[in-house]
Amino acid sequence: MSETPAPAVQDHYPEDFAHCYGCGRLNEHGLHVQTRWEGDGTVARFTPRPYHAAVPGYVYGGLLASLVDCHAMATASAATVRASGRQVGEGEAPRFVTGSLRVDYLLPTPLGPELELRGRVRRTDGRRVTVEVTVAAGGQVTAQGEVLAVLIPQAMTAPPRP
Numbered sequence: 309m310s311e312t313p314a315p316a317v318q319d320h321y322p323e324d325f326a327h328c329y330g331c332g333r334l335n336e337h338g339l340h341v342q343t344r345w346e347g348d349g350t351v352a353r354f355t356p357r358p359y360h361a362a363v364p365g366y367v368y369g370g371l372l373a374s375l376v377d378c379h380a381m382a383t384a385s386a387a388t389v390r391a392s393g394r395q396v397g398e399g400e401a402p403r404f405v406t407g408s409l410r411v412d413y414l415l416p417t418p419l420g421p422e423l424e425l426r427g428r429v430r431r432t433d434g435r436r437v438t439v440e441v442t443v444a445a446g447g448q449v450t451a452q453g454e455v456l457a458v459l460i461p462q463a464m465t466a467p468p469r470p
Contacts, residue, residue: 315397316342317350317382317389325403325460330378341375343382343427345396350383350427356419367417369451375425376441376453377409383427384437384457391432405464407436407456417443417450435459 318331318341326334331341343352354375362368381404388402389395417423424444431438436458443451 314344314346316344317386317396317401318342320397320399320401321403322400328378330374331382339374339378341378341382343379343386345386345390348428350379350386352379352425353422354425355422358419361419365419367419369413372413372417372443372451373409373411373453375423375443376411376451377406377455379425379427380439380441380453380455381406381457383429383439383441387429387432387437403460404437404457405460407458409453409455411451411453413451415448415450417445421445
């Protein structure tokens with residue numbers, strides 16, 4: 309009998325902030341990245357489709373950057389929830405936005421196998437969380453990134469002015 313997977317962070321984002329192309333559950337055309345806490349970090353899995361190709365047989369680097377970015381935001385959110393003494397799924401998860409994103413492409417990422425993203429918090433400084441993410445295909449790390457996640461600014465919680 310298999311155990312129930314941990315809740316996905318993205319399933320607990322407030323509805324107003326669940327439209328992200330990469331991880332928003334309310335974006336019907338999105339990637340629907342699902343990040344879960346596992347051990348001392350986070351994990352997400354994603355299988356690229358044929359239209360995610362850069363050149364035949366390999367994943368487009370922009371997709372990898374999007375996966376790193378969204379997984380890092382959810383990792384920051386999950387870490388913040390846990391630091392408050394709660395578990396993911398106990399109330400809404402705070403929403404973060406990207407302050408900076410760096411991705412290093414170590415090897416070409418093959419199109420076909422499921423990708424595994426692993427995230428770890430490296431530093432927390434008030435509203436800012438630095439997250440390291442690796443992307444692996446078939447157990448081999450093909451990309452890694454460092455992302456600065458910033459708790460969503462108040463200005464973004466109201467509808468934009470025309």
